Each structure stands twice: as structure tokens, then as C-alpha cells.
Amino acid sequence: MTADSAAIFHSASSSTMNTQNIYLGIDSGNGRLKALSSNSRTVRIPSLLYFPHSEIEPGELDNESSHIVYAGGSRSDLWGKQWLVGKEAYKFAPDTHISTADDKEAKASYCLELLLGVAAHLVSSEKATLTVALSIHDKQAFKDEVTTKLEGTHRVTLNGCECALTIKVKSIVDEGxxxxxxxxxxxxxxxxxxxxxxxxxxxxxxxxxxxxxxxxxxxxxxxxVSNLYGAIANNLQMRKALKGIPGNPELIKQGIERGDFTYGNNQKLSFNFADIYKAELKPWVADxxxxxxxxxxxxxxxxxxxxxxxxxxxxxxxxxxxxxxxxxxxxxxxxxxxxxxxxxxxxxx
Structure with a gap:
């Protein structure tokens, strides 16, 4: 962080602007982050991350995507970095994005990056305080690490809006x-x-x-459920339909969640995989x-x-x-x- 950006951060943090106080509950799922806030916001965003190698302009984002720029604050390891969270991470890097389902430590390692992806859909002020309760898959192993990574004041740009965001951890609990x-x-x-x-x-x-x-x-x-998606992706009929290539689990998940079992978004190339789902569901349930x-x-x-x-x-x-x-x-x-x-x-x- 440069001297100028440090000065800007200090000025923003110490100003007399009104602070938006938000209480937040986050269920840190491997598939999606689910969050409810005291300002009546509901956030459901895929647990996917992408750190671009150069500056990007993602354009207009939907309610399942966030673009974060970390200008300065308590996490010096993130100064000057930017990243995408959610659907946009997959769109920018379908093969190289980070999924918390693929790494047991990712929820802890990237807890702030993911939380800021949620905050981008909650915060509407230049200065805000989040009081957070969140779940994690192993509280005993990761509570101290997560608390240290989250707490503090962070000068960030959340989906294009600058904010001095203070995070306070109220509680970290086991999932459930x-x-x-x-x-x-x-x-x-x-x-x-x-x-x-x-x-x-x-x-x-x-x-x-x-x-x-x-x-x-x-x-x-x-x-x-990711095991079921993987089995569908590698099903012989799926591979035949895709000319020898395994299916994309994200597209499979989208088709199942929509309820139409349509693979893909191109009308000329998409096809129905309901029969493949039925064939793979029974062995997945058994296993x-x-x-x-x-x-x-x-x-x-x-x-x-x-x-x-x-x-x-x-x-x-x-x-x-x-x-x-x-x-x-x-x-x-x-x-x-x-x-x-x-x-x-x-x-x-």
C-alpha cells in the first residue's frame, strides 16, 4: 500500500460519516454461502473464487457475483489485490477458479475474501460495521485462524462502491x-x-x-452432493452426448436446481439429462x-x-x-x- 493510499484509508476510517451497523449470519457451505442480515438482505452466492493476474472490469454483476478490491487495512497480505466471488469467478475462469469443495482448508484460508463477497450485497454506506456469526466445518481446528483473518478494519471496493468496513466476530460455531x-x-x-x-x-x-x-x-x-454431480459428469451417456468429454458439474448443478435437467445454456447444443440423473441417483444414495x-x-x-x-x-x-x-x-x-x-x-x- 502506498503512502497516499494509507493516508486515504486513515482519513476514511477516522471521518465522522455515519456508520452502517449490520448483524450477519453466514452459513459457509461448500456449494454456496448463505447469509441473512439485520438489514433484511438475503445472499446466496456460489462458494467460488478467482484472483485475476491483471486488473479487470467485470461490468454489471448479478446477485450471485461480487468483485472485490482490497485497498488497505488489517490484512496487509491482501493490499492491492482484487478477486471475484460467485458466478462471475466461474465465468472468468471455468477451469482455474477456486472452489471451497476442492480444498478442506479453503473456507478458513479464504474466509475474508468470501465474506467480503457477501458484504458486497449488504453494505450501502461508505463506513460500516459487520458483527458476524458464522459456521465452519471444524470449529476447534479453525476458529482462531478465521477470527484473526476476519477481524479488523478493511478499506475495500465492493462491487464498485468504496467502503471502510470493520468486522467483529461474535461467534464461530460448528455447522448445524x-x-x-x-x-x-x-x-x-x-x-x-x-x-x-x-x-x-x-x-x-x-x-x-x-x-x-x-x-x-x-x-x-x-x-x-458434489459426488453425485461428478458421477453424472462421467456417466457414459453424458460423455457420448458431449463427444467424449465429461460433463461440467456447474452446468449439471444448474440444470438440477432449475428442475428442467437441461445441460448447458445454448439452445442449439443443450440436451436433457433427466435419465442420466435417475441412473446415477440410486448408486449415489447407496454409497x-x-x-x-x-x-x-x-x-x-x-x-x-x-x-x-x-x-x-x-x-x-x-x-x-x-x-x-x-x-x-x-x-x-x-x-x-x-x-x-x-x-x-x-x-x-
Whole structure:
């Protein structure tokens, strides 16, 4: 950072401009970041990053993309750097972007870069303070690192708007705690009861057992929905349709989430892969959900509630399978963690 930029940063940080105070709950998923804020904003953005080698002008961005420039602040390792978060990262670098699903430490290593991608859709002032509660896949291993990387004041440009942003970490919890906390608040679960959760995420399936207001058991399996996308991508019929090339998991995910099972965005080249999905769903369920359920037999009879949450719940065919196993697939499943985390960020203690 140059002397001029240091002076600008100091001036902005110490000015008397009004500060926008925002409380924020972030569910740091491998597939998407899901965030809810006290200023009534909802952010759902792919957990993808791209650091360009030269200055770029991304143009108009949609609500699943962010462009960040770090001018100065607490993270000296980021001074002068810029990056893209979300869909635009994939568009700029479909083969070389960073996905948190591909690196177990990426959520911690790039926690600020990802959070600023979320903040770009929340902050509307030149000076703001974010009080954050977020989930991570291993609180014991990464809590200190994440707190150190996030906290401080950061002089940034968020989607073209300059801002002096101060981040305060209210709480870092294991994935699933936010959902349980929210259900305690709403009376869906009582503290004296035992509740078992299966969280079907992009990279992992996480099982959690809560009782007496505390986490009693937790285990993460690397068997998430991305494995299904990978199987579809390498399916023989998919490769034939693409003339010997495996499918693109991002395009597969888009087709499934839209519900039309259309591969690609070009009308002349796109095709329907519903039959391929059906062919790969059963073996994926056998290799993932069936194994996870078998490992939970000791808890299933003890638990008063069996819940399934996460984006994977909405895969066609999954809800009916889980309901046959006595699980309740919660309607707001993808957002429950973020809802609870927002409430945690707003706690007085």
C-alpha cells in the first residue's frame, strides 16, 4: 500500500460519516454461502473464487457475483489485490477458479475474501460495521485462524462502491448449530429433547446430535452432493452426448436446481439429462445416505426428532426416500443454519 493510499484509508476510517451497523449470519457451505442480515438482505452466492493476474472490469454483476478490491487495512497480505466471488469467478475462469469443495482448508484460508463477497450485497454506506456469526466445518481446528483473518478494519471496493468496513466476530460455531439454535428459539425443539440432524451439503453429509442445549455428537462424511454431480459428469451417456468429454458439474448443478435437467445454456447444443440423473441417483444414495443412516442407528431410537436439512434435501427423489426412514425434511432447510446464526450474532452475550 502506498503512502497516499494509507493516508486515504486513515482519513476514511477516522471521518465522522455515519456508520452502517449490520448483524450477519453466514452459513459457509461448500456449494454456496448463505447469509441473512439485520438489514433484511438475503445472499446466496456460489462458494467460488478467482484472483485475476491483471486488473479487470467485470461490468454489471448479478446477485450471485461480487468483485472485490482490497485497498488497505488489517490484512496487509491482501493490499492491492482484487478477486471475484460467485458466478462471475466461474465465468472468468471455468477451469482455474477456486472452489471451497476442492480444498478442506479453503473456507478458513479464504474466509475474508468470501465474506467480503457477501458484504458486497449488504453494505450501502461508505463506513460500516459487520458483527458476524458464522459456521465452519471444524470449529476447534479453525476458529482462531478465521477470527484473526476476519477481524479488523478493511478499506475495500465492493462491487464498485468504496467502503471502510470493520468486522467483529461474535461467534464461530460448528455447522448445524445455527439450525438447532433457531429451532430452540421457535419451539420446534425443546432443550430436554434429543434431536438428530442430517445436513446434506455440497461437499459433505454432516450428522449432528443435540441434547440439553448442547452438541453431543457430530461427524462429517465426504459424501456430499458434489459426488453425485461428478458421477453424472462421467456417466457414459453424458460423455457420448458431449463427444467424449465429461460433463461440467456447474452446468449439471444448474440444470438440477432449475428442475428442467437441461445441460448447458445454448439452445442449439443443450440436451436433457433427466435419465442420466435417475441412473446415477440410486448408486449415489447407496454409497452415501444409506451408509450414513447405518452409522446413526444408535441415535435414531433415542432422538425425539429426526431432521434433514441442507440443499441436498431438495434433490428430486431424496425427500421421499428420507421420509420413509422417519426423517422430517424441513421446508426451509437450506436457510435454517443462517437464520440461527443471525440470531446468535444479535445476542447480547
Amino acid at each position: 448449530v445455527g439450525a438447532y439454535y433457531y429451532q430452540l428459539l421457535t419451539g420446534k425443539v425443546q432443550k430436554r429433547q434429543t434431536a438428530l440432524y442430517i445436513d446434506m451439503g455440497h461437499g459433505t453429509i454432516i450428522t449432528s446430535v443435540f441434547g440439553s442445549g448442547e452438541l453431543k455428537y457430530r461427524k462429517a462424511y465426504p459424501l456430499g 452415501s445416505l444409506v451408509k450414513v443412516l447405518a452409522s446413526l442407528s444408535q441415535w435414531q431410537n433415542e432422538a425425539s426428532h429426526l431432521f434433514c436439512i441442507g440443499g441436498g434435501v431438495h434433490l428430486p427423489g431424496i425427500k421421499s426416500f428420507l421420509e420413509k426412514q422417519a426423517f422430517e425434511c424441513l421446508g426451509d432447510s437450506e436457510w435454517l443454519n443462517a437464520r440461527g446464526l443471525l440470531k446468535i450474532s444479535q445476542r447480547s452475550k
